[in-house]
Amino acid sequence: MALAAGEAVAAVTGGPSLVVAVGDLVVDLAPGWLVRRTIGLLGTSQKPALLMGIVGVTLLAGAVLGRVVVGGRRTGRSAFMGFGLVGAGAAALSGAPFSGLVAGVIAAATGIAVLEAALRRVPGAGPPAGDPTVGPPAGVPFEDPRVKASTRRGFIAYVVGMSVAAGAVAVGSRMLAGRGSEDLREQVVLPSARRTAGDRPATTTTTTEAPWTPMPGLSPWITPNDDFYRIDTALVVPRVDPSTWSMTIDGFVEHELRFTLDDLLGMDLVDSAITLNCVSNEVGGDLVGNAVWTGVPLVDLLAEAGLESGAQQVMAWSVDGFNAGFPVATALDGRTALVAVGMNGEPLPFRHGFPARLVVAGLYGYVSAVKWLDRIQLTSLDDDGYWMPRGWAKHGPIKIASRIDVPTGSRVLTGRQPVAGVAWAPVAGVAGVEVSVDGGPWIACRILQDGAPGRPGESWVQWLHTWDAEPGVHVLRVRAHDLDGRLQSPGPKSIAPDGAEGYHIRRILVV
Ligand SMILES: Nc1nc2c(c(=O)[nH]1)N[C@H]1C(S)=C(S)[C@@H](COP(=O)(O)O)O[C@H]1N2
Ligand SMILES: [Mo]
DSSP states (O other): OHHHHHHHHHHHHOOOOHHHHHHHHHHHHSOHHHHHHHHHHHGGGHHHHHHHHHHHHHHHHHHHHHHHHHTSSOOSHHHHHHHHHHHHHHHHHTTOHHHHHHHHHHHHHHHHHHHHHHHHTSTTOSSOTTOTTTSOOTTSOOOOGGGTTOOHHHHHHHHHHHHHHHHHHHHHHHHHHTTTHHHHHHTOOOOSOOEESSSSOOOOOBOOOSOOOOOTTSOOSSOOGGGSOOOOSOSSOOOOOTTTOEEEEEESBSSOEEEEHHHHHTSOOEEEEEEEEOTTOOTTOSOEEEEEEEEEEHHHHHHHHOBOTTOOEEEEEETTSOEEEEEHHHHTSSSOEEEEEEETTEEOOGGGTTTOEEEETTBOGGGTOOSSEEEEEEEOTTOOOTTTTTTOOSOOBOOOEEEEEESOSSEEOSEEEEEEEEEEOTTTOEEEEEEEETTOOOEEOEEEOOOOSSOGGGSOEEEEEEEEEOSEEEEEEEEEEETTSOBOOOOOBOSTTTOOBSOOEEEEEEO
């Protein structure tokens, strides 16, 4: 009931959930190696797992407390006050000291009241038998006038009723807290007048002679928003109100600037397909996607702010305190870097940073792609982003990589069939993809890049090889090289500290 009361207060005040606040604290305090290990262990389901773990540990502590207080020597009040304090403290650290305090106090008071009411219903409870000052003599059933009516059945009914009520209040509160947030996003309409990023018109780079037939299992060139991977430290997706949101540009700038969402939507917006890649993507993994982003070129905003000589790093901050930085020189080297407000023709989904985020071609997300953008600060190179003290590299250029999507399973039928996938090498662009069967020669594949807006090198390509599969077990390998003449690294190298290396290998049984 105490946990549920905390959720109810959060829903009413719009403040943080105490459970989530404690979870955020755990995430931020967790050592880098632990975060990496649990990401590997649980994938992105680590967030619900953490929150359920916090609820589970709290309930367990409650059960232990129940055993302790039923003897009558302790009241349990201080335990609940401590519980409220931890929640309120965590909420204060996540930036909501007042609503957190209210939630903590009400949660603790609820817990104390419910516990004391429960104790009055414990049949035969009271001071421990044998205590001459208050209790009955040993062996004589204790009779407290208040508990006369209590029976085992009455106690169980109370406990079950309270548990059901707690569940209902908690679920109802979470639903109430999430209400109407879809409307926030529906207020936003992307202007239709947009131009294409890049000096080159959108082109189709292809060595495909025959029409390219999309095959089941091959990643589409544009990743639909609903299928786009999500990685961030936020336990609950921030739901920013676009009507009150604004972002600032400050630090080593001549003019500090502030932009509302309408300001950004009224600027010269560009569309650009850019492949976004997580540094935690394993060889062959799916923490990578390609989308058409709509946004304001970062260079335009930096030019308006005017860079001072100390400005060496673009350090971006999110509304929830995450930050990531990359060199100013990278932002100005001609690649596409956007303060994006749209993704595949829609306002950004909440999960992907609504109302505005950064997307920088050729940089891993952890050094650049700050979602729920709050502030762009121009700093020296000495300032570090969120992941550096946790063991990740200061600089995060995306590595050349390729992935086999087809065949989808590990067993195929004998005969001619497609082997296909995606490859990326931003910002230079993929020049070629090769496949090798059973360690044999590298065979050039056909590559296809769609004619979407943007600089071609900043997006991945699809590739296709036609394989004449003979019965037996075979090993397929893929590698790519870029237009600067660099070959994908054979590795193997793990994801930390600056991204995995190695060729994606698939063992296939041909029957
Ligand atoms: N606010 C915020 N932005 C963030 C992160 C984060 O933890 N918080 N993670 C970054 C990382 S590590 C990656 S890979 C990308 C992922 O973006 P996506 O979830 O839209 O795919 O977001 C980046 N932006
Ligand atoms: Mo990432």
